[in-house]
Amino acid sequence: MSKKVLDYLQNNHERLLNKLTEFLAIPSVSTSSVHKQDVVDAATFVADYLKEIGFDQVEIKKTKGHPLVYGEWLGAKSNVPTALFYGHYDVQPAEPLELWDSEPFKAEVRDGRLFARGSSDDKGQVFMQLAVFEAYMKTEGKLPVNIKVCIEGEEEIGSENLYEILADKKEQFSADFAVISDSGMVDNGQPTILYGLKGFTGLEITLHGPNADLHSGMYGGAVRNPLMAMAHLLSTMKDVDEVVQVAGFYDNVIPLDDAERQLIKDVPSEDFIQSTGVPETVSEKGYTAKEHTMARPTLEINGLFGGYQGEGTKTIIPSSATAKLTCRLVPGQNPDEIQELLIKHLENHIPSGVKLSVKREPLSAKAYKVDPNHPLIEKAAKSYEKAFGKEVVYVRMGGSIPVVEWIDAIYKIPVVLLGFGTPDDKLHSPNESFPLENFDKGMKTLVYYWQEVASCK
Amino acid sequence: MSKKVLDYLQNNHERLLNKLTEFLAIPSVSTSSVHKQDVVDAATFVADYLKEIGFDQVEIKKTKGHPLVYGEWLGAKSNVPTALFYGHYDVQPAEPLELWDSEPFKAEVRDGRLFARGSSDDKGQVFMQLAVFEAYMKTEGKLPVNIKVCIEGEEEIGSENLYEILADKKEQFSADFAVISDSGMVDNGQPTILYGLKGFTGLEITLHGPNADLHSGMYGGAVRNPLMAMAHLLSTMKDVDEVVQVAGFYDNVIPLDDAERQLIKDVPSEDFIQSTGVPETVSEKGYTAKEHTMARPTLEINGLFGGYQGEGTKTIIPSSATAKLTCRLVPGQNPDEIQELLIKHLENHIPSGVKLSVKREPLSAKAYKVDPNHPLIEKAAKSYEKAFGKEVVYVRMGGSIPVVEWIDAIYKIPVVLLGFGTPDDKLHSPNESFPLENFDKGMKTLVYYWQEVASCK
Numbered sequence: 001m002s003k004k005v006l007d008y009l010q011n012n013h014e015r016l017l018n019k020l021t022e023f024l025a026i027p028s029v030s031t032s033s034v035h036k037q038d039v040v041d042a043a044t045f046v047a048d049y050l051k052e053i054g055f056d057q058v059e060i061k062k063t064k065g066h067p068l069v070y071g072e073w074l075g076a077k078s079n080v081p082t083a084l085f086y087g088h089y090d091v092q093p094a095e096p097l098e099l100w101d102s103e104p105f106k107a108e109v110r111d112g113r114l115f116a117r118g119s120s121d122d123k124g125q126v127f128m129q130l131a132v133f134e135a136y137m138k139t140e141g142k143l144p145v146n147i148k149v150c151i152e153g154e155e156e157i158g159s160e161n162l163y164e165i166l167a168d169k170k171e172q173f174s175a176d177f178a179v180i181s182d183s184g185m186v187d188n189g190q191p192t193i194l195y196g197l198k199g200f201t202g203l204e205i206t207l208h209g210p211n212a213d214l215h216s217g218m219y220g221g222a223v224r225n226p227l228m229a230m231a232h233l234l235s236t237m238k239d240v241d242e243v244v245q246v247a248g249f250y251d252n253v254i255p256l257d258d259a260e261r262q263l264i265k266d267v268p269s270e271d272f273i274q275s276t277g278v279p280e281t282v283s284e285k286g287y288t289a290k291e292h293t294m295a296r297p298t299l300e301i302n303g304l305f306g307g308y309q310g311e312g313t314k315t316i317i318p319s320s321a322t323a324k325l326t327c328r329l330v331p332g333q334n335p336d337e338i339q340e341l342l343i344k345h346l347e348n349h350i351p352s353g354v355k356l357s358v359k360r361e362p363l364s365a366k367a368y369k370v371d372p373n374h375p376l377i378e379k380a381a382k383s384y385e386k387a388f389g390k391e392v393v394y395v396r397m398g399g400s401i402p403v404v405e406w407i408d409a410i411y412k413i414p415v416v417l418l419g420f421g422t423p424d425d426k427l428h429s430p431n432e433s434f435p436l437e438n439f440d441k442g443m444k445t446l447v448y449y450w451q452e453v454a455s456c457k
Numbered sequence: 458m459s460k461k462v463l464d465y466l467q468n469n470h471e472r473l474l475n476k477l478t479e480f481l482a483i484p485s486v487s488t489s490s491v492h493k494q495d496v497v498d499a500a501t502f503v504a505d506y507l508k509e510i511g512f513d514q515v516e517i518k519k520t521k522g523h524p525l526v527y528g529e530w531l532g533a534k535s536n537v538p539t540a541l542f543y544g545h546y547d548v549q550p551a552e553p554l555e556l557w558d559s560e561p562f563k564a565e566v567r568d569g570r571l572f573a574r575g576s577s578d579d580k581g582q583v584f585m586q587l588a589v590f591e592a593y594m595k596t597e598g599k600l601p602v603n604i605k606v607c608i609e610g611e612e613e614i615g616s617e618n619l620y621e622i623l624a625d626k627k628e629q630f631s632a633d634f635a636v637i638s639d640s641g642m643v644d645n646g647q648p649t650i651l652y653g654l655k656g657f658t659g660l661e662i663t664l665h666g667p668n669a670d671l672h673s674g675m676y677g678g679a680v681r682n683p684l685m686a687m688a689h690l691l692s693t694m695k696d697v698d699e700v701v702q703v704a705g706f707y708d709n710v711i712p713l714d715d716a717e718r719q720l721i722k723d724v725p726s727e728d729f730i731q732s733t734g735v736p737e738t739v740s741e742k743g744y745t746a747k748e749h750t751m752a753r754p755t756l757e758i759n760g761l762f763g764g765y766q767g768e769g770t771k772t773i774i775p776s777s778a779t780a781k782l783t784c785r786l787v788p789g790q791n792p793d794e795i796q797e798l799l800i801k802h803l804e805n806h807i808p809s810g811v812k813l814s815v816k817r818e819p820l821s822a823k824a825y826k827v828d829p830n831h832p833l834i835e836k837a838a839k840s841y842e843k844a845f846g847k848e849v850v851y852v853r854m855g856g857s858i859p860v861v862e863w864i865d866a867i868y869k870i871p872v873v874l875l876g877f878g879t880p881d882d883k884l885h886s887p888n889e890s891f892p893l894e895n896f897d898k899g900m901k902t903l904v905y906y907w908q909e910v911a912s913c914k
Contacts, residue, residue, distance in 0.1 A: 031767065031771070032768075093767070099669065157769055184675075200772075202770055209733075210733035210734055212556065212733075212888070213885065213886050213887075214733060216755070216757045216785065217655060217785055217854070217855040217857055218641075218884070219729070219750065219855070220757050220855055221699070221746060221751075221753060221785075222729045222746035223729060223733055223735045224699075224739040225757050225758055227691075227760075227761045228692075231758070232688075232692045232697055234684075234685065234688035234692075235685075235688045235691075240689055272679045272680060276668060276669075276671060276679075277668030278666055278810055279810060280809055280810050281679050281680060281810070282680060282681040282808075282809055282810035283678050283679055289678060289679035292677075292679065293675065293677065293679050294678075296678060298673070298678050300673045300677050300685070300772075300774055301682055301688070302673060302770065302771055303684075303763070303764035303765035304688075304762065304763055304764060304778065305761065305762045305766045306760070307758065307759050307761060308759050308760035308781060310488065310550070311488065311489075312488050312614055313759065313781065313783065313820070314550070314781075315757075315759055315783050315885070316759050318759070318760070321761065323684075324764070324765060324770065326673060328673065328674055328678075351739075352736075352737055353739035354736070397674070398677055398678060399672065399674030400674055428671075429669040429671065430669055
């Protein structure tokens with residue numbers, strides 16, 4: 001049965017790539033209000049495609065923010081399972097534009113890769129699933145399982161309205177398991193079962209000093225410089241050994257056992273120096289870079305600013321300094337508790353002469369871990385291996401997909417992460433791309449997977 | 458003789474204020490290339506005014522940057538001295554514009570103050586000198602002393618071309634002493650002899666990490682975050698007691714003796730908390746805020762930036778972090794040596810995993826101190842006291858006027874600082890202003906002073 005489906009995908013390769021290029025051309029940047037209509041256009045693209053494939057009940061659900069696209073095909077036999085497929089059609093901002101080698105919203109093929117914002121995260125991977133559904137419907141006239149599709153437009157801004165929808169529409173969205181294609185493989189050509197994700201929390205903090213910027217000659221020596229105060233405050237949060245110094249931060253972290261350290265050791269390593277250009281890797285004392293990225297919590301400054309940023313010199317003491325902080329969390333850590341610990345630490349370590357204000361990051365998520373021996377996961381491994389011709393590795397990753405935790409919490413169903421990104425994709429950065437080979441092998445994997453899981457009820 | 462001159466100033470008060478308003482309306486922001494023509498227009502305003510007063514040899518001297526206005530009046534008897542009057546017609550940027558209560562380049566009188574960028578620093582004070590010259594010429598037909606005028610357009614960007622001109626045109630600019638009106642008084646109505654200024658040096662430093670911004674989930678734990686590295690690095694430069702930790706920084710500082718500490722104690726104190734809005738003052742351990750601002754060296758971060766600064770969250774590890782640093786120096790410290798010490802400190806303390814690049818601030822200046830008992834200073838004190846009706850105080854200040862050190866170094870002549878600003882002027886900040894009372898009393902002081910020093914040859 002899958003031969004016909006695979007042939008269809010091969011025969012329609014160019015047309016599908018052109019259609020994806022249209023999808024990528026819509027600058028659906030969810031964080032910027034300038035792109036509000038573009039986000040709606042991308043939702044419309046997805047809804048139209050679902051209707052074209054033959055999905056029912058297709059609707060563009062309004063939210064307080066950007067819309068969510070729903071559609072379902074429930075024509076399979078009653079003894080086959082229902083899967084909830086989740087993805088997102090919104091993308092990160094493309095800035096800084098000058099660092100792109102081609103237009104971010106005009107997909108271009110170079111060196112076997114498709115370059116465009118969203119090519120990997122997540123429009124490209126959403127499109128692969130839809131194309132596989134199309135191939136099944138056009139060749140077999142049906143899908144192997146019942147499918148509910150939920151493609152949101154707010155993932156890159158913290159899925160602000162998704163939790164409420166998932167909680168409110170439990171009947172409409174209910175399924176036997178969920179599938180998400182918004183993740184990656186540890187190396188090009190290395191099929192990867194992702195069985196754990198990190199949780200997430202964050203803060204924006206501002207230190208307020210003088211009411212206005214001051215002349216550094218007239219006031220230097222009388223007032224605390226908010227930027228220097230910020231440097232002192234931030235440097236108390238993590239030492240140069242990359243150990244977070246916030247009291248209680250590691251208290252509930254489930255320690256890595258030897259078996260898991262071995263599992264991580266067995267994963268082929270990304271050459272971080274080569275892929276990022278850093279002079280050397282740096283990770284938490286006592287842990288390898290691989291262990292730290294995959295399975296230890298992190299604290300990062302995502303942005304920091306205050307004072308004069310223009311050309312030349314402006315001899316001021318700035319009135320304030322602001323830092324954006326986020327943490328990636330591991331199983332055992334409660335994001336709300338960690339947020340409170342961070343605030344407590346800041347309050348306890350703030351230098352004199354400045355006042356602290358804190359904005360809590362509204363998004364938070366617990367870390368997620370699934371049993372790698374679950375039948376749905378085993379079938380994923382089998383499908384990957386068949387498509388890529390190589391044994392899978394089992395990994396945990398540093399990224400956070402809050403929806404995974406929410407589906408787990410609300411629906412109590414397994415979440416299967418079928419991702420095809422690679423370490424070279426430059427997610428969230430200029431020159432995002434996706435290897436064309438993974439479109440083909442990824443779609444093959446999905447064709448096999450839907451067939452495999454038809455028996456999982 | 459001065460009665461007629463003072464009457465002239467009083468009778469022409471409104472016309473002169475309108476003329477100053479025209480001068481302040483020219484946005485001669487030297488740091489921004491957008492304002493290149495405005496800077497030229499301000500130079501033209503000064504040159505036209507000098508010609509109108511009756512100055513000779515008036516010229517707008519081209520430089521590699523913004524022009525300098527020269528003019529001279531050498532019609533006094535040969536037994537009276539020649540003074541070089543220096544000022545600047547360029548101003549600081551007005552940004553952030555939204556914090557101004559009235560247009561920065563549309564002078565407005567409120568509460569007895571003239572609000573506009575440059576009203577105090579330094580267009581307003583330059584204009585006072587020119588108005589006094591006008592008053593003398595229109596009433597007496599001559600000035601009490603020979604005057605050479607040098608008004609530059611690059612003070613706010615480090616007087617980049619002034620040193621070369623002063624060194625090249627020694628004959629043209631030569632004088633018996635120099636007068637500068639670009640400083641302030643310690644309190645409203647408190648005439649102040651400024652007998653010392655701080656020196657200056659600076660650096661812009663960047664820490665380079667990954668080649669591009671990275672996804673904080675995928676790379677957090679493998680690479681050093683340049684912003685956190687910057688926080689650590691900056692926090693090593695100055696401790697929370699405001700003591701600079703750069704090795705050698707204080708080595709050549711001439712210590713404050715008890716006499717000078719007493720002198721500083723006697724100066725009426727600015728209420729820093731009231732004037733700046735900080736929750737408390739903070740100064741170097743072992744020194745009062747007054748001692749630190751006036752007579753101890755400082756190190757300040759004037760700007761700091763890296764990563765995402767927009768709305769919401771962008772979960773990246775930024776590729777770089779940049780900080781702008783400047784120091785105010787005291788007698789004994791060599792700015793070039795201090796710059797090297799700073800760089801050495803940074804190189805010795807840079808965390809692993811990032812690379813440092815350094816841009817040296819081109820401007821540097823030694824601190825300046827003049828004998829408060831010099832006859833030219835004594836006559837300044839006498840003139841201030843006559844105009845303001847109050848005994849002068851003698852102070853050193855934290856600001857830097859590199860030209861003072863250059864005139865000292867090149868011409869070996871005393872520099873007299875006749876300034877009329879107040880602590881409430883908000884120099885370099887939104888809502889810069891200058892008290893109208895000081896226009897009147899300041900011009901009186903100048904009228905007296907030029908008459909007093911006519912005998913100083």
